[in-house]
Amino acid sequence: MAVLSPTETALKPLLQVKGLTKRYGPSTAVSHCSFGVDEGKTVVIVGPSGSGKTTLLRCINYLEIPDAGQVILKGEVIGQRQIHKQGQAWKPISERALARQRQRIGFVFQRFNLFAHLSALDNVAVGPHRVLGLSRSAAQDLAARQLERVFLKEHSHKRPHQLSGGQQQRVAIARCLAMSPDLMLFDEPTSALDPELVTEVLEVMRELARDGMTMVVVSHEMGFARQVAQQVIFMDEGSIVEQGEPDAIFDRPQEPRTQQFLSKVLV
Amino acid sequence: MLDNIDWEVVQLALPLLTEGLWNTVRITVLAIVIGTLAGFLLGLMSVSRVKILEWVIAAYVDFVRGTPLLIQIFLVYFALPVIGIEVGEYWAGVLALSFNAAGFIAEVVRAGIGSIDVGQTEAAKSIGMTYRQILVHILLPQIYRPILPPLTNELITLVKGSALLSVISVYELTRAGQAVISQYFVPLEIYTLLALYYYVLISLLTRLSRWLERKVLAY
Numbered sequence: 001m002a003v004l005s006p007t008e009t010a011l012k013p014l015l016q017v018k019g020l021t022k023r024y025g026p027s028t029a030v031s032h033c034s035f036g037v038d039e040g041k042t043v044v045i046v047g048p049s050g051s052g053k054t055t056l057l058r059c060i061n062y063l064e065i066p067d068a069g070q071v072i073l074k075g076e077v078i079g080q081r082q083i084h085k086q087g088q089a090w091k092p093i094s095e096r097a098l099a100r101q102r103q104r105i106g107f108v109f110q111r112f113n114l115f116a117h118l119s120a121l122d123n124v125a126v127g128p129h130r131v132l133g134l135s136r137s138a139a140q141d142l143a144a145r146q147l148e149r150v151f152l153k154e155h156s157h158k159r160p161h162q163l164s165g166g167q168q169q170r171v172a173i174a175r176c177l178a179m180s181p182d183l184m185l186f187d188e189p190t191s192a193l194d195p196e197l198v199t200e201v202l203e204v205m206r207e208l209a210r211d212g213m214t215m216v217v218v219s220h221e222m223g224f225a226r227q228v229a230q231q232v233i234f235m236d237e238g239s240i241v242e243q244g245e246p247d248a249i250f251d252r253p254q255e256p257r258t259q260q261f262l263s264k265v266l267v
Numbered sequence: 268m269l270d271n272i273d274w275e276v277v278q279l280a281l282p283l284l285t286e287g288l289w290n291t292v293r294i295t296v297l298a299i300v301i302g303t304l305a306g307f308l309l310g311l312m313s314v315s316r317v318k319i320l321e322w323v324i325a326a327y328v329d330f331v332r333g334t335p336l337l338i339q340i341f342l343v344y345f346a347l348p349v350i351g352i353e354v355g356e357y358w359a360g361v362l363a364l365s366f367n368a369a370g371f372i373a374e375v376v377r378a379g380i381g382s383i384d385v386g387q388t389e390a391a392k393s394i395g396m397t398y399r400q401i402l403v404h405i406l407l408p409q410i411y412r413p414i415l416p417p418l419t420n421e422l423i424t425l426v427k428g429s430a431l432l433s434v435i436s437v438y439e440l441t442r443a444g445q446a447v448i449s450q451y452f453v454p455l456e457i458y459t460l461l462a463l464y465y466y467v468l469i470s471l472l473t474r475l476s477r478w479l480e481r482k483v484l485a486y
Binding site (some may be wrong): 061063095099100101102103105106107109110113114115116126127130131172174176179198259 | 384388389390391392393394395396397398400404405408409418
């Protein structure tokens with residue numbers, strides 16, 4: 001494991017993505033993507049559908065195994081270990097070791113993916129209980145606090161199918177928060193929601209950003225990107241075309257492809 | 268037509284058939300318990316991602332599906348003594364039915380686990396669960412309801428299959444009926460009674476399954 005010294009870590013971004021590449025057969029979904037996210041910052045990735053945003057995000061916590069490149073979180077390489085100290089040989093780590101790394105990376109899915117047989121409270125508590133080893137009651141106490149944080153205290157006994165999409169997505173966010181992650185990844189968290197339910201989820205995410213959570217968000221919510229993000233990445237055809245501060249990207253895009261995309265979405 | 272029925276023989280036959288019925292119930296309950304437990308175990312092993320286990324289970328399921336139950340019953344009955352296990356026809360019958368059911372139930376369990384939305388597995392991975400934890404805490408608790416109808420089908424097949432145990436002289440319902448027939452030669456009456464008995468038995472099983480589906484596994 002490539003662990004950096006404390007001084008080095010302080011200078012490095014919390015998350016570094018280096019040359020990440022993912023292929024499916026002959027087609028390349030993500031091609032040599034590199035970026036960094038400083039602690040407490042929010043990065044929003046935008047781009048046309050099929051541009052590889054979601055694949056890139058899924059590669060960060062190894063839900064997809066990248067074909068090349070590295071993900072480094074707080075100085076620790078995710079999903080790989082070096083066999084020889086000097087050599088360049090990298091091998092996949094064990095399932096157990098990868099699971100331990102994933103505890104530190106929250107992932108919020110477009111389709112919520114709540115556990116259908118568990119109440120909202122137990123959806124949030126199951127991680128702390130089964131993964132972190134908290135007692136059942138301690139895990140439920142923690143879960144109750146996280147549900148309160150996403151304004152769902154009074155719904156904690158309900159099963160996922162009894163909740164609206166917006167409520168389900170907030171439970172999913174609470175489920176991540178209960179693991180105290182270093183980083184949270186959001187994969188189009190509002191795309192599956194009815195329009196009137198989008199605000200409640202974005203509000204929770206704004207709150208998280210204010211509280212200093214480090215976040216990478218794939219989203220079509222340009223207003224959210226402009227207000228909350230410190231950095232916006234524009235992707236097209238698997239590559240990062242342009243990245244910078246929101247105002248720079250939205251008001252003065254340099255690349256023709258960025259200009260073309262924004263002219264379609266910012267009406 | 269009812270005039271042609273020999274009611275006296277039917278009255279004589281009833282206690283004999285009841286004894287056979289009782290044996291059929293005992294055998295099938297035992298086989299249901301053993302077969303279901305073994306089927307769940309094999310089903311879980313078939314999704315264990317341990318390649319050698321998966322191959323062995325696949326071969327087993329292939330064999331059970333690819334050969335007639337009647338032949339399997341003979342094989343168990345004649346093969347067990349060869350490997351030094353003397354259990355008699357009763358337990359040979361129970362084991363043959365259990366082995367057979369386990370193969371089919373393993374497939375039902377495997378399909379049940381595969382039917383749970385893959386998104387839940389990804390969510391469980393993302394909070395740091397290992398595959399074993401996902402199987403035990405996320406997938407397994409959710410399959411009981413979807414697999415109940417196909418599982419019930421397999422158990423019904425098992426009850427019907429128990430009639431074949433008559434060929435290794437297990438004194439179950441069908442065998443009891445055949446004994447009465449050979450003594451009094453009233454095949455129509457007795458086979459009609461047998462059909463009724465099996466029908467009632469299987470109806471009870473179906474009702475139990477529906478009740479479980481509605482009351483116990485509802486969420």
